[in-house]
Amino acid sequence: MTLNGWLQIALFIATVLLLAKPMGSYMTAVFERRKTFFDPMLGPIERLLYRISGINADEEMRWTQYAVAMLVFSAATLVLTYVVERLQAFLPWNPQHLPGVESSLALNTAISFTTNTNWQAYSPESTMSYLTQMLGLATHNFWSAAVGLALAIAFVRGIARREMKTIGNFWVDLTRGTLWILLPISILFSFALVSQGVVQNMRPYDTVKLVEPQTITGSDGKTSTMTTQTIAQGPVASQEAIKMLGTNGGGFFNANSAHPFENPTPLSNFLQMVAIFLLPAGLCVTLGQMVKSPKHGWAVLAAMVVLWLAGTFTAYWAESHANPLLHNVDAKVSQVQSGGNMEGKEVRFGIANSALFAVVTTDASCGAVNAMHDSFTPLGGMVPMVNILLGEVVFGGVGAGLYGMLVFVVMAVFIAGLMVGRTPEYLGKKIESFDVQMAMLYLLIFPLLILGFTSVAVLMPHLGLASLTNHGPHGLSEILYAYTSATGNNGSAFAGLNANTHWYNYSLGAAMFFGRFMMIVPMLAIAGNLASKKIVPASAGTFPVTTPLFTVLLTGVILIVGALTFFPVLSLGPVLEHLLMQAGQLF
Amino acid sequence: MLDVIAAIAFGLLFGLAAIYIHGCDRLKGTRL
Numbered sequence: 001m002t003l004n005g006w007l008q009i010a011l012f013i014a015t016v017l018l019l020a021k022p023m024g025s026y027m028t029a030v031f032e033r034r035k036t037f038f039d040p041m042l043g044p045i046e047r048l049l050y051r052i053s054g055i056n057a058d059e060e061m062r063w064t065q066y067a068v069a070m071l072v073f074s075a076a077t078l079v080l081t082y083v084v085e086r087l088q089a090f091l092p093w094n095p096q097h098l099p100g101v102e103s104s105l106a107l108n109t110a111i112s113f114t115t116n117t118n119w120q121a122y123s124p125e126s127t128m129s130y131l132t133q134m135l136g137l138a139t140h141n142f143w144s145a146a147v148g149l150a151l152a153i154a155f156v157r158g159i160a161r162r163e164m165k166t167i168g169n170f171w172v173d174l175t176r177g178t179l180w181i182l183l184p185i186s187i188l189f190s191f192a193l194v195s196q197g198v199v200q201n202m203r204p205y206d207t208v209k210l211v212e213p214q215t216i217t218g219s220d221g222k223t224s225t226m227t228t229q230t231i232a233q234g235p236v237a238s239q240e241a242i243k244m245l246g247t248n249g250g251g252f253f254n255a256n257s258a259h260p261f262e263n264p265t266p267l268s269n270f271l272q273m274v275a276i277f278l279l280p281a282g283l284c285v286t287l288g289q290m291v292k293s294p295k296h297g298w299a300v301l302a303a304m305v306v307l308w309l310a311g312t313f314t315a316y317w318a319e320s321h322a323n324p325l326l327h328n329v330d331a332k333v334s335q336v337q338s339g340g341n342m343e344g345k346e347v348r349f350g351i352a353n354s355a356l357f358a359v360v361t362t363d364a365s366c367g368a369v370n371a372m373h374d375s376f377t378p379l380g381g382m383v384p385m386v387n388i389l390l391g392e393v394v395f396g397g398v399g400a401g402l403y404g405m406l407v408f409v410v411m412a413v414f415i416a417g418l419m420v421g422r423t424p425e426y427l428g429k430k431i432e433s434f435d436v437q438m439a440m441l442y443l444l445i446f447p448l449l450i451l452g453f454t455s456v457a458v459l460m461p462h463l464g465l466a467s468l469t470n471h472g473p474h475g476l477s478e479i480l481y482a483y484t485s486a487t488g489n490n491g492s493a494f495a496g497l498n499a500n501t502h503w504y505n506y507s508l509g510a511a512m513f514f515g516r517f518m519m520i521v522p523m524l525a526i527a528g529n530l531a532s533k534k535i536v537p538a539s540a541g542t543f544p545v546t547t548p549l550f551t552v553l554l555t556g557v558i559l560i561v562g563a564l565t566f567f568p569v570l571s572l573g574p575v576l577e578h579l580l581m582q583a584g585q586l587f
Numbered sequence: 588m589l590d591v592i593a594a595i596a597f598g599l600l601f602g603l604a605a606i607y608i609h610g611c612d613r614l615k616g617t618r619l
Contacts, residue, residue, distance in 0.1 A: 067608045075601045082593065103589030107596065434615050441611075510600075517604045525611045 001320045002333055005352030009312060012270065012356065013305065016277045020301065023278055024285020030180040031153045031173065032290070042179045049175055060166035063528025066154055067521055069170035070147060074114050074517070077143055082110040084136040085128070094129035095204035101127060104505035111509045113137050115516035116144035116397055118243075118250030118367055118491035119508060121499040125232035125253050130202055137250060138239045142182050145246030145279075148399030149177040151520060152283055153290075155403045158527030159427055160291045162535045167527050181279070182246060189241035192271055197264035200237040205230050236261055244275035247397040249367030249491045257357070257370040258346050269349055269370060273357055276366045280304075280395035283402045291427055295546035300405055303554045307394040308363055311383050315355040318380035319345075325586060344375025355380065362387035365397030367491030374478065374495035378581060381494070382574035385481050388488040389570075390562040391446060397489065403523050405554075409545070410439045410526060412557040416543040425542055428535035435529055438522035445518050446487060447565045453483040453511050454569070463503040469496040473577040474587035480573055482508060487515035 029036050050057050061069065085101040088094055101109065105122055112119040113136070124133065150173035157167045194200055207228050214226045236252045240262055243249060249256075257263040263272060281301060288297020320340040322331030333339035338350040345354040354371035361368050362384035373384050387394060393405040414431050417424025424431040457464030457479050468475045474496070481494035486508040493499070499508060544550060577587060 064608055064612050068605065071601060071604055071608075075597065079597065082597075086590070103593055107593045437614065438611065506596075509596075513600050518607060521604070521608050521611055525615070529615065 001316055002352070005316065005350070008270075008352055009316070009356055012273055013308070015274050016281050017301075017305075019274070019278055020281040021285050023282030024289065024297070027149075027181060027279075027282055027286045028289040030176050031286070033172075033176070036180060038180055038184060046175055046179060050171075053171070055169075055171045057169060057172050059169055061169055062165055063154075063158075063167055063524045063531075066167055066170045066528075067524045070151065070520070071517065073143075073170070073174065074147065077140060078110045078114040081113060081136040081140060082106050084132050085109060088129045088132045091129065091131050093131035093134070093202065095202075096126075096129070098127065098129050101132070104502050105500060108505040108509040109137075111512050112486075112491065113140035113248075113250065114144060115489050115512045116140075116148060116246070116248060116365060116400065117486060117489040117512045117516070118248045119486055119493070119499075119512060120250055120254075120491070121505060121508070123254040124251060125205075125234075130234055133239060133252060134235060138242065141239065141242040141246045141248040141250070142178050142186075143174075145182055145242070145248065145398040146174050146177040148247075148397055149181065149279070149283075150174050150399065151524065152399035152402040153177075153286075155406055155523060155527040156287050156290045158530040159287075159406070159429065161531040162533065164531045165528075167524070167531050182242060185278075186238075186241040186245050189245060189271070189275060190237045193237045193240055193268055196268035196271075197260075198237040198240055198268065199233055199261045200235055201233050202235060203233045205232050207231075232261075240272075241275070243368060244272045244366065245278065245398075247276055247280070247364045247366040247401075249361065249365075249369075251368065257368045258372075263370055266348060266353065269353055269357065272368070272370075273360045276360050276364045276368075277395050279398045280364055280401045283399065287402060287406075293427060293546060296427065299546050299548075299551050300402075300409065300554070302548070302551045303558070304363075304394050304396075304401075304405070306551070306555050307390070307558065308359065311359045311363060311387055311394070312356055315359050315376075315380050315383040316352060318377045318383070319351050319355045321377065323377070323586075324582065325584060341375075341377050341380065344372030346370060358384045359387065360395075361492060362490060363392065363394035363396070365392045365400055365488060365490045367485065369492050372495050373481070373492065378474075378477075378574040378578035381477065382570060382578075384492065385477070385484055385494075385574070386562070386566075386570070388484045388490050389450070389566045390558055391443075392488050392490060393558060400489065404442075404519075407439050407442045407523055407526065408558050408561075409554060410435055411443070411561070412550070412554045413543060413545065414439070415557060416553060420541065420543070422541045425536055425538075426530075427545065428538065429530050429533045430536060432529075435526050438525045438529075441522040442519050442526075443561060445522075446515065449487040449511050449514055449518075450480070450483050450566075451569065453487075453507055454480050457483070457503075457507070460503075463501075467498040467501055467504060469498075470587045472587040473573050473580065476569075477573040477577065480569060483511055486511040489516050 085106040089100045154167040217223045253259040284297045284301035288294035340351045357370045391404045413426045414424045478497040
């Protein structure tokens, strides 16, 4: 670890925290339908959209109506993406004449982008046409993020309202989140990325002559000499901006944010990381403002920062150490090299910015990568996995992080109530059996899906294990990471696993679907129930949710739930791999 | 053929999700 590395990490979090308040205040104004700078431009578009689709913007919804509207919207957009993928060969903007996407892969990808996962079991530049990338995938980057925003705001309304049966209007929240928040910021961010060298065009791919011809030997033993290289192009900057801002993560190119056309410079890398945390950090401020307890929002944000720092320190420390089995290799930091474990990392980012990016992208449900997580040291690679296993509540996905964190808040308050023997209260609302039942449903579905699917995959040699590149504990990590990433709607890949098979396309598709919708429903049920409750005046026995003690309790609950659930499987995967590496065995 | 499987999968998944919403709503007021 170097001072320079830590200064860059400090600059990153300082920037995020500085932007949290203006971003959060703006989002509060947008969702409370107060006046904003963009109203003269976007107001007429909003009204036109409501008129065309027959929506009464003043009509409020119960939580069940809100959930059904969200499902209907997700189903419609999912089918659209599937159809576009299957028919891309007959549609325009396909200069490479790519064929239609295979059915199981199209299904997997449609679910993946609808659920904000952006798991990619394909190489985009050789599979998806420009039209599919834009109409089928980039649109979902906006929609799925806007759905997450809407859901988080619905939960916050549930906390803020008293004796009401409704939690807002899904269509209004979706529209305002897209038009007022995601679109303007991503347009601005696209220009910033173009300034750094991210490409934005509709040209056919370039073919260039290699400076040094390469001779390669194929699997059939035949050798051939390559004299040219194809360089993929495309409308990258516009997709890259919302990919990070909406915590989507699906790369335009297979190498994702390690590709020089997606993430060319250290500055573009810095901006991309800030973009991932921008809305989740701002939403904590929005929470505080909407529930009229700004300190509560900051206390929740503080818990996120503590967990982010723990992950960053661990990953940075682990990656700063080279593989101990590399003998006679100078792996020390110097003026001319990064030192440590540089396998799978870009030289232009180095150890600190690769470790930080891995932590940020998995704390949030982004899933973009600028380094290959499979090449991290066992403990360094465990950090991204643990971040997702904790429920991606450390900043988290746009909206999804906040509502996930608020379910943990309900549990923390419940546990605090049990400890002092009083009925738990959260901001004046009594937490009762239905709330805790729904919170437990939310928390239990997650490990059930991850551990269930992983167990089935490792027990089936011809389906689950056949896709592995590495075996032993590293192989378990590859499968565990895939189901963790899918269920957590993260989308980053550990790599080393061929996921484009019928088994993985269907099972990971199911994990993504259930990991999204089966968790949203109990969360909305809590919101609806909280909205209907009376406010109880605070008393001496009320547990304050604005203090450092609350932050410590919340952090502790998240860690304990995560550790109790997943420590056994982690000990069989990355922990065992670390111990065996120290003993001289690699996988 | 696989498109038919995909269509059935869509219907099944979203149908299950709708039943799940109903189930969670019904759970309110029920002692487990």
